[in-house]
């Protein structure tokens with residue numbers, strides 16, 4: 001099987017605190033995965049492993065054909081360029097408008113043609129359903145949901161095969177959260193794999209997907225079919 005992410009016997013610890021003792025996980029190309037678990041259970045840590053912001057103390061991690069567990073420092077920008085990473089607090093550059101935020105990432109990742117960059121910005125704004133006028137706006141002039149759409153556009157600049165989203169709706173109200181989930185669903189429908197850490201269990205009802213639960217230094221892997229069965233049983237029981 002063609003995996004976009006593969007973790008083998010991975011141990012994670014911060015100083016003496018073991019967060020995961022031995023986790024193994026494969027994610028197929030095109031999959032959408034939720035990462036659930038209580039605060040402090042290690043969701044962000046798993047995501048950080050994938051973009052080499054945290055290194056395992058044992059085990060093998062492969063992402064997008066990169067052997068991340070033994071990656072050299074100079075290869076890390078290439079790994080990150082092959083991914084789209086999205087955070088709860090958007091992390092837009094607050095001193096530039098939306099266009100400049102997107103162009104900044106394009107230039108940093110090797111884009112040079114001004115026309116190509118401007119065309120791509122228009123395509124991205126269409127994709128995330130923001131009007132063209134948004135280009136001129138500063139981040140503080142946008143709502144949280146609009147800022148997250150810009151952050152998603154930024155993550156898509158280099159057509160990544162995998163989107164890593166850490167609590168992407170954590171700062172948004174339920175209605176806006178659902179619209180952002182819908183956007184992730186559409187991106188996934190086009191073939192991009194998504195792994196999303198979230199506290200919003202309601203997402204499973206709206207868009208049931210395979211779910212990884214972090215608890216007690218282990219992970220529990222619940223297939224999409226099992227998630228669906230649990231939801232059906234819940235509905236039957238009232």
Ligand SMILES: Nc1ncnc2c1ncn2[C@@H]1O[C@H](COP(=O)(O)OP(=O)(O)OP(=O)(O)O)[C@@H](O)[C@H]1O
Nearest residue numbers: 014015019037038039040041042043044045046214
């Ligand atoms: N840099 C660090 N140094 C030491 N301990 C850390 C560090 N980062 C995280 N931890 C600890 O590791 C554990 C897992 O943290 P992590 O942020 O991965 O959890 P989480 O499930 O994402 O939490 P939340 O839902 O609150 O975002 C926590 O106990 C946290 O305190």
